[in-house]
Structure formats: structure tokens, C-alpha cells
Amino acid sequence: MSMKKTLITLLISLPLAMFLVACGGEGEQYPEPPPIGEQHPEPPPVSEVADMSQFDVRRLIDRNQPHVFVDVRSAEEFAERSIEDTVNIPLDQSGEEPSIDLSAFPADKDAPILVICRTQNRSRIAADLLVQAGYTNVTVVIGGTSAWFAFCDRV
Numbered sequence: 001m002s003m004k005k006t007l008i009t010l011l012i013s014l015p016l017a018m019f020l021v022a023c024g025g026e027g028e029q030y031p032e033p034p035p036i037g038e039q040h041p042e043p044p045p046v047s048e049v050a051d052m053s054q055f056d057v058r059r060l061i062d063r064n065q066p067h068v069f070v071d072v073r074s075a076e077e078f079a080e081r082s083i084e085d086t087v088n089i090p091l092d093q094s095g096e097e098p099s100i101d102l103s104a105f106p107a108d109k110d111a112p113i114l115v116i117c118r119t120q121n122r123s124r125i126a127a128d129l130l131v132q133a134g135y136t137n138v139t140v141v142i143g144g145t146s147a148w149f150a151f152c153d154r155v
Contacts, residue, residue: 049127050139054148057114057141061085067112072100072126073145077118083148091122091129098125102133109134116141116148 052060060067071078071086078088089104105113113135117123120143127138141148 048131048136048138049124051142052114052139053142054152057139057148058152060114065112067114068106069114069116070105070126071145072115072117072122081145081149083116083145083152086116089126091117091126093122093125098129100126100129102130105130105133105135110136112137112139114139114141117144119144119146 057069061069069083069086071082071088072091073088074090075088078086078090082088087104089101092099092101113130115123115127115130115138117126120140123140123144127140130138
């Protein structure tokens with residue numbers, strides 16, 4: 001066989017062999033579906049926390065749409081620089097489990113709540129805590145105050 005034919009055969013055989021090895025063996029196994037007429041298992045819950053860009057939040061504020069805008073950074077961070085009309089309810093991470101003062105939030109569990117921190121990490125934790133407490137309209141501001149101060153303060 002010529003060198004060219006050998007190379008072509010090798011180039012065709014190698015990806016085919018890799019495909020067969022990857023598709024066979026002990027890969028992810030799917031459970032058997034329940035018999036017809038039996039209850040299907042519940043799908044895993046979908047996160048009830050939405051994400052919104054700082055530009056969309058700015059637009060919401062400019063249109064005076066009802067919302068509670070919560071900054072979960074520390075009181076010190078909030079005092080250094082904060083966004084107008086935000087309420088500071090710090091996320092407490094001093095214990096084993098993070099916590100937040102739920103009594104400071106509206107009694108109406110359907111009230112639109114926007115949550116922001118410096119980079120979005122603490123706001124995601126706080127938003128999850130709010131959802132666990134029964135709040136249904138929780139949104140995390142993408143990019144946090146870092147993005148807000150970089151972009152929205154210029155508008």
C-alpha cells in the first residue's frame with residue numbers, strides 16, 4: 001500500500017475508533033422509564049432566581065416599575081459607595097451557613113426583589129435564601145456593583 005493510502009486509512013480509522021470507544025463501555029446510564037400508567041419521577045427543580053443585566057435594571061428604575069432593590073454587601077462596603085434607592089441588608093457569612101435578615105424584606109412574597117452585591121456571588125446566595133423562604137420574584141443583577149459602577153453611573 002502506498003504511503004498516501006496508509007495515511008488516509010489511518011485518518012479515517014482513528015476518529016471512528018475513538019467514536020466507538022467513547023460510545024461504548026460504562027458511560028452514563030439512563031434509568032429505565034416507569035411502566036405505562038405509573039407515576040413518572042418529578043424532574044429536578046429549576047432555579048427560581050432570574051438574572052437581569054444592570055442596563056435592564058436601570059431601565060426598570062427609570063420607568064418607576066415597582067421593586068425592592070437590595071444590596072447585600074457589608075455595611076462598610078455599602079457606606080463607601082452605593083446605588084441610589086438601594087436598601088442595605090447584608091448577607092451574614094460569619095456562621096457555618098450564610099443567612100440574611102428576612103424580617104427586613106417585604107411581607108409580600110410576590111414582590112419584585114432585585115439583589116446586588118459586588119460581583120454577584122453573595123447576591124446569588126442571598127437570592128437562593130429568599131427563594132427558600134418563599135419569595136417568588138427574585139432577580140440577581142448580573143455583574144454586581146462592579147459592573148454597575150463601571151457602566152450605569154455613566155448613563
